[in-house]
Amino acid sequence: MLTKGDSSGAAVVPRKGKMAGLRIIQRHHFTAQLKRMAVVAGFTTLSGEVTYISAVKGAPETIREMLHTVPPGYDNTYKTLSKRGARVLALGRKELGRLAHAEVRSLTRGDLENNLTFAGFIIISCPLKRDSKEVIREILHSSHAAVILTGDNYLTACHVANELKFTQKSAILVLQAKEKGSKELSENLSDREGQWAWQDLDGSLSLSVSLSEVGLDVALKKYDLCVTGEGLSYLHTAHPSLLKSLLPAVRIFARVAPKQKELVITLYKDLKFTTLMCGDGTNDVGALKHAHCGVAILSGAPDRPSSGLRRVRQAERQAERQTDRPTERRGRRNAGGKTSVNTASQNSALLTPQQEQVAKLQKLLQELEQDSNLIVKLGDASIAAPFTSKLSSIQCVCHIIKQGRCTLVTTLQMFKILALNALILAYSQSVLYLDGIKFSDYQATLQGLLLAGCFLFISRSKPLPELSRTRPLPNIFNLYTISTVLLQFASHFWCLVYLVSVANDISPKRSGAVELEKEFEPNLINSTVYIISLSLQISTFAINYRGRPFMESLKDNKPLLYCLICAFSLVICLTVGVVPEFSRQFEIIEFPEEFRVTLLKVLTADFSLSLAADRLCLALFGEGGLPSSLTHASL
Structure with a gap:
C-alpha cells in the first residue's frame, strides 16, 4: 500500500x-x-x-x-x-x-x-451488482440492443456478457491478429486480411475477417461478435464498409481506449441508431458526450437508498396522503370562552394525523443527519452527461426509458387529438358559420373547460413499472397516425353532415339571406351542431388515449376517467333534457322525440366506428420494433 x-x-x-x-x-x-x-x-x-x-x-x-x-x-x-x-x-x-x-x-x-x-x-474480483442481471434482462426484453464497451480484457468482458445474458448464441467470435508483438501490430494494422481472423474463446474455430466461409448473414445469426481495440482500429482503417455491416452484431467491445468508445458511439449514430451511453469514469466522458442520451453512474455511491432515506420517503408519501383528508379541530374551551392551557402530553395527544406524520418525518430526518453517510462527489462523467444517478445501480436506465416512452406516447396522442378537434371545429365554425350556425358564450365556455380538463389529465399520465416489449412509434409522421386520423375524421364528418341535414329537414325554412353578424338565437340546428361537436371532441379523448403498455390505462387514470364520464353524462343530459333549467342556461332547445333518438343512435354509431378504425390501424401499423439490422442481434 x-x-x-x-x-x-x-x-x-x-x-x-x-x-x-x-x-x-x-x-x-x-x-x-x-x-x-x-x-x-x-x-x-x-x-x-x-x-x-x-x-x-x-x-x-x-x-x-x-x-x-x-x-x-x-x-x-x-x-x-x-x-x-x-x-x-x-x-x-x-x-x-x-x-x-x-x-x-x-x-x-x-x-x-x-x-x-x-x-x-x-x-x-469485480462481482456484479445485485440488480444488474434483472435490469439487463428488462432492457433486452423491451426491444433494445445492449453492448458492452470496456477497457478490460476480452475474456473478462465475455464472461460478464455471458453472466448478464448479453450473448445467447452458439459461440462468441473474437477478432484477433496472429501472434506478433504489439509494436509490429500497431505498425501494420492495415495489412492484408490474412493476418486477422475471427476465433472463438477456445481457439478451436477460426474464420476469415469477412466470414466468407459461412456467409456474412449466416454468421451474424449464428455467432455473437467481440471486437478488441486493436481489431476496431484495423476494421476502421482497412475495412470501414465491413465494420458498418458487422457493427449491429457486435455485442462486446473490449480493450478499447476512450477515443475508441467515442468512435463506436459515432458509428452507431452514423447508422441512424439512437444511442444511450451509461458510464462511471473519466474514460467514458467522450462517449457520454456524443451519445443521444448520456447517463453518469457514481461509482462510489451505494446501489440502493439507505434504510433511513427509504423510511423518510415512505413517511413523505404517507404525509401527502394525510393532507388530502379533512382534519378535525381538537381543543377545549373553558367556561369563559378562553382556550385552556394543556400540558406537553396533552398537546401530543391533540395532534391531528397530519401533524403526527410531520413530527415523525422530522424525527427521521434528524436520525438521518446523525448517520455517517457516504459523501458522494461528482466526477468528470457527471459533468459530461445530462443525467446523473445518485446510486451506482443501472436501474436509472430503465427509469429514463419508461419516462421517455410515456412522454413520447402522450405527445403523439395529444397531436392526434388536436388534429381531430381542429378538423371538427374547422367545419362546425367555418363552413356551418356561413349558414348562420354559431355557439353562444356559455356553450363555448363549457366546451373550453371540458377540453382543458381532459388535456390536463392526459398530460399527468404515469408510466408503468415494467418496460414492454412493444416500442412506441418514433414520430407523428407514420402510417398509423395518418390513417387513424383520416378514418376517424371521415366518420365524424359523415355524422356531422348527416345530422345537420336531418335537422335542416325538420326545421322551419329560412327566408332571405343569412345574417352573419346577427346575435345568437337558440334553434334546432345550433343546438344540434353544438351537441355533435361537443360529443365528437370528447370521444376523441376516449378513443385515442393509448394507455398500456407504456403508461397507466384509462381505468387507472382516475381523473381523466371521471372527467370523461362527467362530460359524456353532460352531453346525454343536454340531449335528453333531464334538467330543463340546465339546458336553458346553456341555450339548448328541447329536441323532438324522434330526432333525439336519431341523434343518440348516430353519435353511438360514430363512436363505435371511430374506435374500431383506430384499433384496426393500431393492430396493423401501430407497433414499433427493433430496426431490421438489429433483429438478428436481439436476445
Whole structure:
C-alpha cells in the first residue's frame, strides 16, 4: 500500500519489520493506449547506499513482451482467471543498481520497460451488482440492443456478457491478429486480411475477417461478435464498409481506449441508431458526450437508498396522503370562552394525523443527519452527461426509458387529438358559420373547460413499472397516425353532415339571406351542431388515449376517467333534457322525440366506428420494433 510521503509528493511504502522503505522517484502514469504504468523506486541499504529498481504494472499481454523470461503457464494462468470474470494485472521488476541522481532523472520509459523479471499477478474480483442481471434482462426484453464497451480484457468482458445474458448464441467470435508483438501490430494494422481472423474463446474455430466461409448473414445469426481495440482500429482503417455491416452484431467491445468508445458511439449514430451511453469514469466522458442520451453512474455511491432515506420517503408519501383528508379541530374551551392551557402530553395527544406524520418525518430526518453517510462527489462523467444517478445501480436506465416512452406516447396522442378537434371545429365554425350556425358564450365556455380538463389529465399520465416489449412509434409522421386520423375524421364528418341535414329537414325554412353578424338565437340546428361537436371532441379523448403498455390505462387514470364520464353524462343530459333549467342556461332547445333518438343512435354509431378504425390501424401499423439490422442481434 502506498502512502503519502514528504512535501515533494513522493510516495513511500511503509516499513514492515526490518524492511527498508521504498520511495517512488519517477512515475510514468497509466495510459489507455499503452495499457501499463511504470515507476522508478529507491531504497536505502544497510550500508547507507541507495539502490534503484523499476516496477511495471499493466495488462498481462502487454507485460509479457517486456519480460526477459516468460514463465511456463503464464498465458494459461491469466486467461483462465480472466475467463472467470476477474481483472488480471501483471507485475514486472528490474534491478537498476546504484545510480547517480542525474542518471535516475535521465531514465526514459523505454529504459524501464524491458528485460523485466516477472513478479506475479494481481487478481481483482469485480462481482456484479445485485440488480444488474434483472435490469439487463428488462432492457433486452423491451426491444433494445445492449453492448458492452470496456477497457478490460476480452475474456473478462465475455464472461460478464455471458453472466448478464448479453450473448445467447452458439459461440462468441473474437477478432484477433496472429501472434506478433504489439509494436509490429500497431505498425501494420492495415495489412492484408490474412493476418486477422475471427476465433472463438477456445481457439478451436477460426474464420476469415469477412466470414466468407459461412456467409456474412449466416454468421451474424449464428455467432455473437467481440471486437478488441486493436481489431476496431484495423476494421476502421482497412475495412470501414465491413465494420458498418458487422457493427449491429457486435455485442462486446473490449480493450478499447476512450477515443475508441467515442468512435463506436459515432458509428452507431452514423447508422441512424439512437444511442444511450451509461458510464462511471473519466474514460467514458467522450462517449457520454456524443451519445443521444448520456447517463453518469457514481461509482462510489451505494446501489440502493439507505434504510433511513427509504423510511423518510415512505413517511413523505404517507404525509401527502394525510393532507388530502379533512382534519378535525381538537381543543377545549373553558367556561369563559378562553382556550385552556394543556400540558406537553396533552398537546401530543391533540395532534391531528397530519401533524403526527410531520413530527415523525422530522424525527427521521434528524436520525438521518446523525448517520455517517457516504459523501458522494461528482466526477468528470457527471459533468459530461445530462443525467446523473445518485446510486451506482443501472436501474436509472430503465427509469429514463419508461419516462421517455410515456412522454413520447402522450405527445403523439395529444397531436392526434388536436388534429381531430381542429378538423371538427374547422367545419362546425367555418363552413356551418356561413349558414348562420354559431355557439353562444356559455356553450363555448363549457366546451373550453371540458377540453382543458381532459388535456390536463392526459398530460399527468404515469408510466408503468415494467418496460414492454412493444416500442412506441418514433414520430407523428407514420402510417398509423395518418390513417387513424383520416378514418376517424371521415366518420365524424359523415355524422356531422348527416345530422345537420336531418335537422335542416325538420326545421322551419329560412327566408332571405343569412345574417352573419346577427346575435345568437337558440334553434334546432345550433343546438344540434353544438351537441355533435361537443360529443365528437370528447370521444376523441376516449378513443385515442393509448394507455398500456407504456403508461397507466384509462381505468387507472382516475381523473381523466371521471372527467370523461362527467362530460359524456353532460352531453346525454343536454340531449335528453333531464334538467330543463340546465339546458336553458346553456341555450339548448328541447329536441323532438324522434330526432333525439336519431341523434343518440348516430353519435353511438360514430363512436363505435371511430374506435374500431383506430384499433384496426393500431393492430396493423401501430407497433414499433427493433430496426431490421438489429433483429438478428436481439436476445
